Structure formats: structure tokens, C-alpha cells
Amino acid sequence: MSDTQEIHNYPFDSIINFKKSGHSFSYKIIKEGTYPNKSLLAYTLPPNKYRIPDDYMVETTWGRSNNRCVVQCFINYIDNKPVFQIWFGKCFEHVVSSVRSATDVTNLFHKEYTSLKKTKTSGIYLFGLHLKTLEMAREGKRRAHILKPIDQCGNSTLTKRAMSIGKHILAEFNEKTQKLYNLEDVPALESICYSVNKKHTFNISYENEDKTKKKQKLESIVRALDEGNIPRDSYRRLCAIEYNLSREGEISKERININEIMVQLIPITIVDINTKSQVDESEGVDIDDESITQEVINAVGKGGYRNINNILYYLVPNLVQKGILNPDQPIINLRISGDGRNVGRKVKHVIITVAILDDKNTSHKPDHHYTTILYPGCEDYNSLSNAMTQFCHDLRNLKEGLVIDNVKWNFQFYFSSDWKFLAICLGFNSAHSKNFCPWCTIDKSQQGDLSKEWKINKEIDKLVEQNNYYKGHIRKPLFDMIPLNHWVPDELHIMLRITDRLWSLVIAELTEYGLFNDTARKIIVEEMKRIKVKFQFWQIQESKTWSYTSLMGNDKIKVLQFFDLSKILSRQRANMIRNLWNKFYELYIKMKDQKTNAEEFQNDAKNWLTLFLTPSEGIPNTQGFKKGLYKPNDMTPYIHVLVHHVSEFMTIHQKWGLKSFSCSAVEKKNHQQVSYFFRKTMKDGGRKSKSSAIIEILEHENRSLFYNYHNVSLNSQKPHKIHIKAENN
Incomplete structure (x- = not known):
């Protein structure tokens, strides 16, 4: 062991303590100094020949008790020579100086101040010229000074x-992990x-790129962007x-790759649709964005189609693997639905979907209702018949x-579906x-007439043979392969429309008695x-009638419960x-509950209708x-269905529950x-053709199938985050 010691935490602490047999000095570094260029650099005398720094200042303490001394030593090069x-x-307050050497100025100091000590x-x-700590610090800065600043370096230098840094850290990592981890562990x-x-950032990777892992990550990002509708x-x-x-x-590139894979399995066909761009003026507007409206209008005349067989070829093996479908009991329960969105007051966006009822846990998820047909245009019999010809076949x-x-x-x-769409498809x-x-x-x-009971007594086969076999039926049913007791009313729309009726009756009553004034509205x-x-x-200025906000489902339930x-x-x-x-709210809750007894529900529904039709007593x-x-003339078709047919559907479809048929x-x-794919600003400055948005929607549908089939994850393994405070902070 060396007989000299330098005890320090330099440069974080400016004190360096030096010990050697018989000597002990404490140095407080005020200015570290630098070594001049070789042509100017001076040295102490042999045999040590220590380099003499420039712009150097140190406060030196030595001695004990009464003999303790403290001085401040300076070295500055003047006219290229150290002083x-x-x-x-x-x-x-006193100073001695010399241009000869540190020893010479020290002798002058001893003569002036310490001759008696x-x-x-x-x-x-005294000057600490022997300190290796300072020598290393100055040398490091000298090298840094020689190296080009980062802003002047090219990419190869960087x-x-x-x-070099990466290799050094890797070597140190491998050395340290052997001491910190079990032999069975494999730190990497x-x-x-x-x-x-804090400007130039470098990310060094040590492992060869795992192409499988990278592809999985890209697929996950594509899925996240799709499901979040992120442009x-x-x-x-x-x-x-x-x-x-x-x-x-x-x-x-990964999105395009998935599209190309899926279009081979589930091709997308663009078809001409003979339809108009018009909506029923009496209906509310679902999407009121003029730019979207115009884009949808521009696409009128084209529709998209995906073959149901191709979708099933893709879905069924996966559902069998998950145990949702059983090959020993090879029956698939297929639900068809449709919807028309009012885009402005000029056009509809119509879709037809299929869902597999056997996959019970996904009936409420939009991605598990697979679009087979979509088109912008009119929600009427002729348009739907034209669009669905191949699908019905x-x-x-x-x-x-x-x-x-x-x-x-x-x-x-x-x-x-909702009532309007169902009636159109039924030719009703x-x-x-x-x-x-x-x-x-x-x-x-x-x-x-509360004494009458109405049951499902129509047959689809009779309507196929003769369109007008029953009164009110005027055209051939489009889905002639589905029995009428499998045309299931939507429990959500039953609640929505009956709630609308109950609210409108309250407003009508206020109006009838002259109470619907500014005070009541407030x-x-x-x-x-x-x-x-x-x-x-x-x-409304033209008619001077009052209109009010059309509420969404959850808001209607709040009104029904708490107003x-x-x-x-x-x-x-x-x-x-x-x-x-x-x-009525109690009926709605029971209607959604698969465990509700159908007979009890029917009795409750009839009692509710009796309450609804409570007659007045006495003379006004x-x-x-x-x-x-x-x-009775305040009743609506949905009230009739609630009272007379919902219990039937509960019995017939008890296996699924009416909630499985919610739209x-x-x-x-x-x-x-509509909101996402028909926005002009989505990409590339707008649409290039009528069919581009339609294709993008169905490509998106295909990708959704890909994600579910391949279990594309939306999560990744998160590293443990550990914060180490930098020592120089």
C-alpha cells in the first residue's frame, strides 16, 4: 500500500486531504487551473517534474494548534511564464511572489511569516502541485478541450x-451482473x-432486432390507431x-400488409347502388357536420359488400378453437341487423351487419357486428333491395x-333493428x-281493447307466396328466409320511443291547460x-312552435327516473x-334481464297499460x-309491442335474452x-373517388377481424422504472 493518500470527493467537494508520513495538508480548490500548450508549459525541477498549471488558486492548511497555518496560493502565466x-x-492581506519557482516563493513566505514557527x-x-487528483481532472478537461464540440462533429464521429461508450457500459454491466444475480438468471x-x-440524444441497442417481436408491436400499434380512430x-x-x-x-406499411392479407380472404366488392340522397324530414339529424355531409353525398351511388361466406370461413375456426361453437352440434345462430344514420338533412348512411349470437359476451361490442353491406343514399325499400340482392341470395x-x-x-x-328499418325490410x-x-x-x-290478447300470428311463408296476404304488407320481405318470430324488436328502441311518448304527453298536457309558457320552460x-x-x-320562427333537445338513451333514463x-x-x-x-322503468329493467319470467312480465305489462289508460271519473x-x-289514441306501436309481444319474444328467445338483440x-x-371515414381531413387532402371511403371502412372491418383472430394485444410488458438522482444535480 502506498504511504501517500489523497482523500476526497472531488470535484463534487472542493476539499482534498493529503497525507504522507510526517506530513498532512488540506487543500481547498478555489480554481482548478489548466495546463497551457506544450510550448508554454513549465515544470518543477527534477526528479518529479510536476506540470505547472495556469489560472490556479488553492487555499492550503497545515500544521497543528498554535502552529496551524493557512495561505492562499496563486499561479498565473504572465508573458508566457508562471508567476x-x-x-x-x-x-x-500580505503577499509574496516569485517568477522563479514555487520553492522560491515558499522560502520568501517562510522568511516573512514562519521563521519562528x-x-x-x-x-x-504548499501549492499542491503533486496532487494526482487535480492532475487527472485537468487532463480530462484538456482532452475534452481537444475533442471537437458535438455540434461540429459529423455522424460518423458521433x-x-x-x-465506445456503449461497449464500455456493456463490459461493466456484464461484470456487475455476475455479482448481483443468480447464475440461473440471464440479465441482458x-x-x-x-x-x-440535453440536446443530442443517443439510443444504443445491444440485441439483434427481433423481427417477430417488432411485427407484433407494429400490429398492436395499427390496432390501437384503428380503435382510437387516430389519423x-x-x-x-x-x-x-x-x-x-x-x-x-x-x-x-404494416396496415397495408394486413389489408392485403385480409382482402385475399375476405374480398371487398364495390357495387353500383340505384339510390337517392334524401332523408325523411320528420327525422332528427344524427350527424350534423357539413363537411361530412358533403362527403357522404359525394359517395352516393356506390356501395360496399363483403360475402357472408368469406366472413364465416374466417370466423368459425377461431370460435371453435375458443369453445364458442361446437362441431358436434354444428348450428350457428346468425343475427342480421341494419341501421340508417341521418347525415345532415340530405342523406343516409346505411349498413347491414351480421353477428354470431353464440358469442354471447361480444353482442354489445360494435367490432363483433360485421359489416356486410354499406352505402350512402336513401333508407327505402328499393335502395335496400338493390343493395342486398347478393346478400339475400x-x-x-x-x-x-x-x-x-x-x-x-x-x-x-x-x-x-329499429322499427323503420324492420318495416322496410319486411315490406310493411x-x-x-x-x-x-x-x-x-x-x-x-x-x-x-284490454280484453283482447294479441299473439304473433303471421307467417313469413304466406308473405313470400303473396306479398299482401296480410293487411299492411305491400312488398315482398327482403329476408324471406327468416321466420317472423325471429324478427326481434330492439329493447333499446322500445325504451327510447315510449319514453319519448311519455315526455311528449306531459308537454301536451301543459300546452292544453295553457301552462307551457316561459316560466314552465325555464x-x-x-x-x-x-x-x-x-x-x-x-x-321555430316559421311555425312559432316550440322544439326541444332530442335526448340520448342515458339521458332519457335519467329523466324517466329522476325528473x-x-x-x-x-x-x-x-x-x-x-x-x-x-x-315503465321497472318493465324496461325486467325486459333486459334474461332471467325475467315471461308470464309475469306480460301481466306486469298489461297492468301498466291499464294504468296508462286510466279513465277520468266524473264530469269535467x-x-x-x-x-x-x-x-287509446295516445298509444304507440311500441307500447303495443311491449304489452303484447315482448313476453312472447322472451319465451321464444330465452336462450339469448332480448338484450342480445339490442341495436x-x-x-x-x-x-x-361516418364520423371518421368521411372526414375530408382524414388524410391525403380528401377523397380521390366515390368509393375510397367505402373501401377504407371495409378494410377497417377486415383488420378488426384480423386483430381478434390473431389476438393482437393492446398491451406490452412494462419495464420497472427506477430513478437515480444524478450526482451533479
Whole structure:
């Protein structure tokens, strides 16, 4: 062991303690100094020949108790020669200097100050010229000074420097991990990242690129972008901020690759559709964005189609593997649905979807309702008949079975949609017609007769033989392969439309008694605000009539449950109507519950209708008159279905439950498709052809199948994040 010691934490602590047998010095480094160029650099005398720094200042302490001395030593090159100074005294007010050497100026200092003290020492020790710590620090800075600044380096130089650092760290990592991990553990340094001047960042990777892992990551990113509806430009901006993200070009290539794989399995066909760009003026607007509206109008005349057989060829093996379908009982329950979105007041966007009811846990997910047909245009019989010709032909063939992986699968078909779409596909009258029910032969004059029971008594085969076999049926059913008791009403629309009716009846009552004034409207808006529903009234200038916000499903349920009717009606009247509303809400909850007893539900529904039709008692405007609730002509087709047919459908389809036939997922899918794919700004400055948005939608549908089939993950293994505070912070 050396007999000299330098004890320090330099440069983080400016104190360096030096110990040698018989000597002990403490140095406080005030200025570290630098070594001049070789041509100017001076040295101490042999044998040590220590290099003499420039611009150097140190405070040196040595000696004990009464002999303790403190001085400040300076070295500065003047006229290319070092000048040595020692400042001493209580406040360092005295100075001696020499141009000869550190020893010479030290002798002068001893002569002036320490002649009576036993504290004489050499100039080398007094100035700390022997300190290896300072020599190394100055040498490091000298080398750094010689190296080009990073802003002046080319890419090859920067790469060499990073490689050198990376190799050094890898060697140290391998050495350290042997001491810190079990022999069975396999630590691997995958990458490091460092920056220079907090401006230039270097990311060093140690392992060969795992192409399989990279592809899986790219697929996951494509899926995340698809499901989040994130446009390419937005992702590019994210990449500009976060360098770790895969480049958009790589993502685009992977998306194209998935499209090419899927289009071989499920081809996309563009078909001409003879349709118009018009909507029913009485219907509300679903999407009110002028740029989207114009793009949809521009696409009118074209439609997209995917063959149901191809979709099944792709889906069924995976569902068998998951245990959802059983080859020993080869029956697939296929649900067809449709929806038309009002885009502005000029055009509809219409989709037809299929879903596999056997996959019960996914019936509420839009991605599991597979689009077979879509087109912008008109939601009417002729347009749908034209668009669905091939689809209906394929469904009829499926009735004979389909062989997939050597198993012949048989099919049970179901249909569910809102009332308008269902009536169109059935070739039936509108809901306002005298013969309004698709399932039974009731007419409007009979709907208030509580003594009658109405059951599903129509047969699809009779309508196939003769379109007008039943009153109200005027055209051939488009889905003639589906029995009428498999045309299932949508429980969501039953709730929505009956709630609409109940609310409109309250407004009508206020109007009838002259109470629908500014005060009442203000109270209603305030009450809606209390239950956290956005609502407002506005007056239509031409007709001077009042209109109000069309509420979404969740808001309607809030109104049904929590709106305080006593704010706008007498307490007795409010309690009566509140009781009606509460009992309807109870019916809605039971209707969605697969465990509900159908017979009990029917009794509850009939009791509710009896309450709805509560007659008035006594003579109006006389004492003892008790106003009833509503009349038979206040009923709607949905009320008839709720009371007379829902219990039947509960019994027939108890295996699935009516909730499995909800159309909310299909409507959400349609809304998403229009909102995202028909935006001009989505990419490339707008559409290039009528069919481009349609193709993109169906490519998106194909990719969704790919993600589900290949279990493309939206998660990755997250590293443990550990923060180490930098020592120089």
C-alpha cells in the first residue's frame, strides 16, 4: 500500500486531504487551473517534474494548534511564464511572489511569516502541485478541450463516440451482473439512452432486432390507431414528440400488409347502388357536420359488400378453437341487423351487419357486428333491395348449410333493428298506418281493447307466396328466409320511443291547460340541469312552435327516473304520472334481464297499460271530477309491442335474452364509420373517388377481424422504472 493518500470527493467537494508520513495538508480548490500548450508549459525541477498549471488558486492548511497555518496560493502565466504568489495573514492581506519557482516563493513566505514557527514545508506541497487528483481532472478537461464540440462533429464521429461508450457500459454491466444475480438468471443489457447538452440524444441497442417481436408491436400499434380512430397526421405529430414510437411509415406499411392479407380472404366488392340522397324530414339529424355531409353525398351511388361466406370461413375456426361453437352440434345462430344514420338533412348512411349470437359476451361490442353491406343514399325499400340482392341470395344458400373445415354447419337466422328499418325490410307499412304491427293483425281501432290478447300470428311463408296476404304488407320481405318470430324488436328502441311518448304527453298536457309558457320552460331546463341532463327549448320562427333537445338513451333514463314532475304539475297529478313512469322503468329493467319470467312480465305489462289508460271519473269542471291519464289514441306501436309481444319474444328467445338483440352496438358502429371515414381531413387532402371511403371502412372491418383472430394485444410488458438522482444535480 502506498504511504501517500489523497482523500476526497472531488470535484463534487472542493476539499482534498493529503497525507504522507510526517506530513498532512488540506487543500481547498478555489480554481482548478489548466495546463497551457506544450510550448508554454513549465515544470518543477527534477526528479518529479510536476506540470505547472495556469489560472490556479488553492487555499492550503497545515500544521497543528498554535502552529496551524493557512495561505492562499496563486499561479498565473504572465508573458508566457508562471508567476507564483502566496497570500497570508489573518485576512490574507500580505503577499509574496516569485517568477522563479514555487520553492522560491515558499522560502520568501517562510522568511516573512514562519521563521519562528516549525512549519516550514516545500513549495510543491504548499501549492499542491503533486496532487494526482487535480492532475487527472485537468487532463480530462484538456482532452475534452481537444475533442471537437458535438455540434461540429459529423455522424460518423458521433457514432464512434457512442459505440465506445456503449461497449464500455456493456463490459461493466456484464461484470456487475455476475455479482448481483443468480447464475440461473440471464440479465441482458438491451439498450441505453443518454444525451449530450440535453440536446443530442443517443439510443444504443445491444440485441439483434427481433423481427417477430417488432411485427407484433407494429400490429398492436395499427390496432390501437384503428380503435382510437387516430389519423395518420396526428400519429406523425406524436412521433415527432416521442422518438421511441415506431415511425408512421412503418405503421402504414404494416396496415397495408394486413389489408392485403385480409382482402385475399375476405374480398371487398364495390357495387353500383340505384339510390337517392334524401332523408325523411320528420327525422332528427344524427350527424350534423357539413363537411361530412358533403362527403357522404359525394359517395352516393356506390356501395360496399363483403360475402357472408368469406366472413364465416374466417370466423368459425377461431370460435371453435375458443369453445364458442361446437362441431358436434354444428348450428350457428346468425343475427342480421341494419341501421340508417341521418347525415345532415340530405342523406343516409346505411349498413347491414351480421353477428354470431353464440358469442354471447361480444353482442354489445360494435367490432363483433360485421359489416356486410354499406352505402350512402336513401333508407327505402328499393335502395335496400338493390343493395342486398347478393346478400339475400347468400343467406338463402346458407339455409342449406356451409362446410367449414370438413364440418357442415347449419344456420338459424334472426333479424333485429329499429322499427323503420324492420318495416322496410319486411315490406310493411309505416308505424303510423292503420295496420301497424309486423307480427299480428291488430288495427289501430283495437289497441285500446284490454280484453283482447294479441299473439304473433303471421307467417313469413304466406308473405313470400303473396306479398299482401296480410293487411299492411305491400312488398315482398327482403329476408324471406327468416321466420317472423325471429324478427326481434330492439329493447333499446322500445325504451327510447315510449319514453319519448311519455315526455311528449306531459308537454301536451301543459300546452292544453295553457301552462307551457316561459316560466314552465325555464323550470324544466333548471330541473334537467339538476339531474345533469343538457336540455333546451327553441322556437321555430316559421311555425312559432316550440322544439326541444332530442335526448340520448342515458339521458332519457335519467329523466324517466329522476325528473321531478311536481315542479310543473300539481302534486296529485305529478304523483300519478310519476307512478306510471316508475312502473315503465321497472318493465324496461325486467325486459333486459334474461332471467325475467315471461308470464309475469306480460301481466306486469298489461297492468301498466291499464294504468296508462286510466279513465277520468266524473264530469269535467264539476266537483269530484278526477282526471285520468291517457286514451287509446295516445298509444304507440311500441307500447303495443311491449304489452303484447315482448313476453312472447322472451319465451321464444330465452336462450339469448332480448338484450342480445339490442341495436346500440350497430348504431354506434354506423356513427363511428361516418364520423371518421368521411372526414375530408382524414388524410391525403380528401377523397380521390366515390368509393375510397367505402373501401377504407371495409378494410377497417377486415383488420378488426384480423386483430381478434390473431389476438393482437393492446398491451406490452412494462419495464420497472427506477430513478437515480444524478450526482451533479
